[in-house]
Amino acid sequence: MIFYKTDEEIELIRQSNLILCGALAAVASELKPGITGLKIDQIAETYIRDQKAEPGFKGYRGFPGTLCISVNNQVVHGIPTDVAFKEGDLVSIDCGVRKNGYYGDSAYTFGLGPLSDEHKRLLEVTITSLYLGIEKAVPGNRIGDIGFAIQDYVEKNNFSVLRDLVGHGVGRSLHEPPEVPNFGRPGKGIVLKEGLVIAIEPMINLGKKEVRQASDGWTIITKDLLASAHFEHTVAVRKNGVDILSDHTIIEAEIKKNKNIEHLSINIPIFAPRN
Numbered sequence: 001m002i003f004y005k006t007d008e009e010i011e012l013i014r015q016s017n018l019i020l021c022g023a024l025a026a027v028a029s030e031l032k033p034g035i036t037g038l039k040i041d042q043i044a045e046t047y048i049r050d051q052k053a054e055p056g057f058k059g060y061r062g063f064p065g066t067l068c069i070s071v072n073n074q075v076v077h078g079i080p081t082d083v084a085f086k087e088g089d090l091v092s093i094d095c096g097v098r099k100n101g102y103y104g105d106s107a108y109t110f111g112l113g114p115l116s117d118e119h120k121r122l123l124e125v126t127i128t129s130l131y132l133g134i135e136k137a138v139p140g141n142r143i144g145d146i147g148f149a150i151q152d153y154v155e156k157n158n159f160s161v162l163r164d165l166v167g168h169g170v171g172r173s174l175h176e177p178p179e180v181p182n183f184g185r186p187g188k189g190i191v192l193k194e195g196l197v198i199a200i201e202p203m204i205n206l207g208k209k210e211v212r213q214a215s216d217g218w219t220i221i222t223k224d225l226l227a228s229a230h231f232e233h234t235v236a237v238r239k240n241g242v243d244i245l246s247d248h249t250i251i252e253a254e255i256k257k258n259k260n261i262e263h264l265s266i267n268i269p270i271f272a273p274r275n
């Protein structure tokens with residue numbers, strides 16, 4: 001069953017997402033070769049608890065961290081470790097936050113420079129595909145319109161879209177119906193209606209789309225061991241268009257100040273104003 005949200009609930013989900021993006025911004029200001037996943041996990045947890053909110057992933061089905069940290073050929077669901085990041089790493093960081101009973105869910109992949117041209121392009125294509133998907137999350141469109149926009153752009157750029165994992169509804173639960181695939185056909189799937197809140201989260205592989213689970217029981221890795229990227233926003237379908245509830249601009253402001261993180265050239269489409 002899909003839970004459509006009231007305006008008040010959407011504001012609570014926005015609040016959780018803004019705290020989450022503040023935590024990712026705190027992480028972005030510290031991220032550099034030599035720092036470990038466990039250290040940035042601690043930075044994020046401290047930030048979230050200081051805002052009187054809870055990490056949304058910690059304890060979720062036994063997950064040990066505040067962040068999912070997935071490096072290079074790890075796609076998603078990586079566990080924070082004491083291994084230090086190094087130059088050239090693609091560090092995908094996914095975070096959940098719960099406050100006032102509502103979740104936020106957002107992810108960003110940081111490239112510790114210098115990156116290869118191919119890896120930089122993977123990040124740019126993945127983040128652009130996220131916004132092309134978001135652009136379709138308007139009333140009257142269907143769920144397949146979102147997936148098609150993402151898949152079409154990614155495949156035209158010769159990268160591949162995971163089939164095994166998808167986006168989802170967000171609200172009182174971290175994962176709610178409906179599923180939001182990053183692939184699909186236009187005009188197929190449920191009709192998007194006002195009050196629908198979903199996480200759109202393309203997971204895009206440099207090589208083939210196939211993945212498997214690592215022996216830790218959590219981390220998803222590419223079968224061909226080539227790199228993967230992941231960007232995610234929580235968005236609400238509103239009467240007059242789409243409303244992005246998470247805010248990557250505060251993360252990107254920190255990236256601009258951090259010379260260890262590669263700056264991406266992204267051409268983000270401009271959407272209709274809120275409400």
Ligand code: MG
Nearest residue numbers: 094095105106
């Ligand atoms: Mg997420």
Ligand code: MG
Nearest residue numbers: 105199201232
């Ligand atoms: Mg998600």
